[in-house]
Amino acid sequence: MIYEFNLKNPAFDRVVFLLTVDKKKMSERVIIGEAGEVRLRLERNIGDFFYDEVRPIGSLLFNFETNPERDWNVNLMQIYEKGFKIRLSVKSVPKALNQCINFLRGKYENGEPSAMFAAIRIWENYLRCYNINHGADIFKDRSAMLCKPFHALSEYKAWELEAVNALQTALHAEESQVELWYPVSKRPFECVVTYSSFLTIIFYYLNKIEEWGLVFQECKVCGSYFLTKSRHFELCGDECRKAQAIEARRQFDERNKDEKVEAIYENHYQYWYNRLRRLKKSNAAEADILAFTNIFNKFRKEAVKRKNEVKSGKMKLSAFTSWLAEQQNIVDGVVKRGGEKWK
Ligand SMILES: [Zn+2]
Known part of the structure; x- marks a missing residue:
């Protein structure tokens, strides 16, 4: 299912980001979709989704969205300042929002789940906040919370102490909330689900890695990062x-x-x-x-x-x-x- 960045009322109940990490297979799975659909996807392999991929363990952390040019801020400010003063009509997108929609759509289409989820959530938030009191401010707070890791991870790798410190500063109560799901048919598998912030997902991931004694390595051949069971493994894969x-x-x-x-x-x-x-x-x-x-x-x-x-x-x-x-x-x-x- 493809997410449309249009001006219809928020069509989705609650779009969630689900992560499950498999120690045995050394893989991670991320699913983005409406909560109910994601559950169906997980338990019966049916249900609609925006993203559902299994990748080598750690991929989410290695490829996490960053924001070195502050593009996210520029576009969020544009929506905050202009988006709440214009009249929305389903028929045509106001010029002031065109650039922002293109930005969010671009992030969605680049296929990296952290950026995809942020793009969907920001747009859903905008449509949701548009008609409520102090909507602009609520939108701004929620969006800033969602994009917070992008700034920290522009400077540091997720597993560096500096990144953890930067992410933990001024942690809102809302940001520390996380849901744990245990799919009925796959009971040993624990899934961590977030709705409003990536912080808990990142911390959960880092904790699992530490608990399982995995180590972050930089491949001696291609220079990319990977997770392994021992420092002796210096190469990321068969290639x-x-x-x-x-x-x-x-x-x-x-x-x-x-x-x-x-x-x-x-x-x-x-x-x-x-x-x-x-x-x-x-x-x-x-x-x-x-x-x-x-x-x-x-x-x-x-x-x-x-x-x-x-x-x-x-x-x-x-x-x-x-x-x-x-x-x-x-x-x-x-x-x-x-x-x-x-x-
Ligand atoms: Zn390599």
């Missing part, structure tokens, strides 16, 4: 586990490649070194030994440079090995020709 395995394999290959290029270099170095040693043993002239030492040093310098280029990926391993073979042929040819000078 990131797969990504990390691929990365580990790549690093392994990389290290292997480095080792291989070192070994090849080492072999060639040894080859040249042995040639020099043999030359020294064969009573060669001082000048010949010096000349060979010079080209050996030149070879070594160039070989180290190329070896590093292979490691950093600037040169292919095959190009390096064929260059080494070329150098070996040159030195072999020179040695074979015996008496020739090493120049």
